[in-house]
Amino acid sequence: MAGNPACERFVPLLSPYIDGELSPTDRVNVERHLGACRDCASRAADLRAESALLRVGLEMAVDEVDFKDFTQRVMARVTPERPPLLERLRISLSEMFLYHRTAMVSSLATAAALALVVIPMVMNQNDAPMGYGADRMRVSAVRATEGAKVAPVVLESDDGNTIIWVVDQEAAPAHDGSESRPKAGNPPDESDELDGEPLKKGPAKTVPPKGGEL
Amino acid sequence: MATDDLTLVKRVRGGDQRAFKLLVERYQRKVYAVALGMLKDKEDAMDVSQEAFVKVYKYLDHFKGDSSFYTWLYRITVNICIDVMRRKGASGGETEEFDESVANDLSEARIGALGSRLGTNPQKSALRRELAEKIQEALATVPEKHRAILLLREIEGMSYEDLSRTLDIPKGTVMSRLFHARAKVQKILSEYLELDEAKSGVGSE
Numbered sequence: 001m002a003g004n005p006a007c008e009r010f011v012p013l014l015s016p017y018i019d020g021e022l023s024p025t026d027r028v029n030v031e032r033h034l035g036a037c038r039d040c041a042s043r044a045a046d047l048r049a050e051s052a053l054l055r056v057g058l059e060m061a062v063d064e065v066d067f068k069d070f071t072q073r074v075m076a077r078v079t080p081e082r083p084p085l086l087e088r089l090r091i092s093l094s095e096m097f098l099y100h101r102t103a104m105v106s107s108l109a110t111a112a113a114l115a116l117v118v119i120p121m122v123m124n125q126n127d128a129p130m131g132y133g134a135d136r137m138r139v140s141a142v143r144a145t146e147g148a149k150v151a152p153v154v155l156e157s158d159d160g161n162t163i164i165w166v167v168d169q170e171a172a173p174a175h176d177g178s179e180s181r182p183k184a185g186n187p188p189d190e191s192d193e194l195d196g197e198p199l200k201k202g203p204a205k206t207v208p209p210k211g212g213e214l
Numbered sequence: 215m216a217t218d219d220l221t222l223v224k225r226v227r228g229g230d231q232r233a234f235k236l237l238v239e240r241y242q243r244k245v246y247a248v249a250l251g252m253l254k255d256k257e258d259a260m261d262v263s264q265e266a267f268v269k270v271y272k273y274l275d276h277f278k279g280d281s282s283f284y285t286w287l288y289r290i291t292v293n294i295c296i297d298v299m300r301r302k303g304a305s306g307g308e309t310e311e312f313d314e315s316v317a318n319d320l321s322e323a324r325i326g327a328l329g330s331r332l333g334t335n336p337q338k339s340a341l342r343r344e345l346a347e348k349i350q351e352a353l354a355t356v357p358e359k360h361r362a363i364l365l366l367r368e369i370e371g372m373s374y375e376d377l378s379r380t381l382d383i384p385k386g387t388v389m390s391r392l393f394h395a396r397a398k399v400q401k402i403l404s405e406y407l408e409l410d411e412a413k414s415g416v417g418s419e
Contacts, residue, residue, distance in 0.1 A: 015393040019367065021374045045329025050400050053332065054368045056342060057349030058247045065246060065256070071238045074264055078271040079231055 006033060010040055018047045089142055089152060092164055111166055216240075219283035226274060238267050241284065244369055245291050251365040252295035252358065254350050262298060266291040285380040288370065292362045292381070299358060327404050344410070345403055352402035360395035363388060 010033045016022050017030045034041045138156040155163040217236070225233035245266055249259035269290050270277075277286055332342055353361055359381070366372045366380060377388045 012390070012393050015396055016374070016389050019374070019392070021389070039325050042326025042329055046326060046400055047329075047396060049328040049332040050396060050403060051368055053328075053342065053345055053403065054349055054353075054364070054399070057346030058251055058365075058369060060343075060346055061250055061256075061350065062243050062247045065260070067242055067246075070242050070264070071235050074238050074267045074271075075231065075235060077264070077268045078234070 004037055004039070007037060007040055010037075011043065014040065014044050014047055018044060018051065089154065089164065092162075093150070093152070093166075108166060220279060223274065223277065223279070223283055226271070234271060237270075237283070241287060242267075245287065247369045248288060248291055248362075248365045249295055251350065251353050251369070252292065252361060253298060254354050258298060262291065262294045265294050269294070281379050282376070284370065285372075285376055288366055288372075289380050289382075292366075295362070296358055324404050324408070327407050328400060331407060341410070345406060348403065348406050349399075352399045355402055356395045356398045360391045360398070363391045364395040364399070367392060 010030055013022060013026060013030050017027065022030060034044060137158075139153065141151050141153050150166055153165040155165065157163075217233075219237065219240075222233040222237050226237070242263065246259055246263040249262040249266070250256065253259050253262065266287065270287055273290075277283070332345070353364070356364065362381060363377055366377055372380065374385050374388045377383075378385045381388070383391075
């Protein structure tokens with residue numbers, strides 16, 4: 001600090017001074033002091049240089065970044081653009097068959113067994129089967145093709161997660177409310193035995209959220 | 215004339231996705247700059263920037279419109295940055311006692327070093343570039359709340375009034391935090407300058 005005791009008062013005002021945030025009175029006082037005090041004039045110059053440096057430094061860093069996809073990525077997160085449900089299902093199913101054949105078969109078996117107990121609870125629903133949490137999610141049963149063996153139940157939550165529950169139609173009653181035709185070989189009474197029991201339903205196959213990337 | 219923020223916000227509320235896209239494009243660079251200045255890490259800064267816009271979209275109904283859209287956007291950005299720093303346990307800089315150190319700040323290393331060496335002379339752009347690269351390191355030594363103010367002031371050019379509203383602190387606190395943040399950054403930059411001079415021989419200019 002150069003011996004000038006006035007500096008102590010003015011130094012804290014230099015920062016708001018270069019920001020143009022001083023009252024007119026303070027500004028005049030600061031300017032009068034700056035005219036008389038070389039140190040404070042230098043301090044003000046330092047502050048201006050620093051301020052410019054900060055801007056330049058960050059601009060340089062920002063220039064290195066490619067913002068080409070930025071908006072797109074944000075938009076994808078706020079409005080997950082999704083292909084039609086059917087298309088997504090086809091993709092998911094074909095992926096499952098491609099990459100998880102074994103898991104798929106065993107989960108189908110599980111699903112088939114499960115279906116026997118669960119389906120009667122939901123069989124009277126066409127598009128939004130009961131018991132899948134339709135109050136919290138969009139629930140629908142989808143058939144990829146006419147007479148498809150698989151009519152998965154698709155549960156979509158608001159945050160973009162999708163659960164696809166695959167059941168084997170051969171082993172399960174149809175969703176359209178038509179008569180239940182248990183496949184020969186399956187114990188026909190099983191569903192009756194368990195009917196009415198508070199069964200926990202669990203997805204046979206959970207597909208990771210697809211929202212953003214599809 | 216570009217459509218103003220509040221008009222765009224209204225359109226977004228009415229379901230116009232393109233309006234939100236315009237808002238993102240308008241602020242993406244500045245939001246990223248603030249995040250980068252706060253976090254130093256490029257990837258973190260990018261994640262935070264995206265998160266900030268997603269949050270803004272999600273909570274657009276909570277935006278009252280009694281303050282500017284951008285003060286709200288920056289507040290969200292800064293808060294996410296602070297969350298990230300806390301989570302990583304590396305907030306950097308010192309704690310709040312920083313404010314007590316006025317006396318230290320007044321005994322600057324070298325008065326006028328920065329101003330006289332840089333000035334506005336384009337010939338000195340090499341040095342400016344070199345120092346600009348040190349900016350992020352210098353910023354990292356500033357306590358997070360001071361850093362936020364400094365960044366918002368320099369990047370967005372926010373008035374003290376806006377800063378006070380954005381960060382929910384009195385105007386006097388804005389002024390003193392800015393002062394201390396600048397003193398701190400200046401100290402670091404002067405040290406670089408000295409190192410630089412020592413390397414190239416004093417008075418090499």
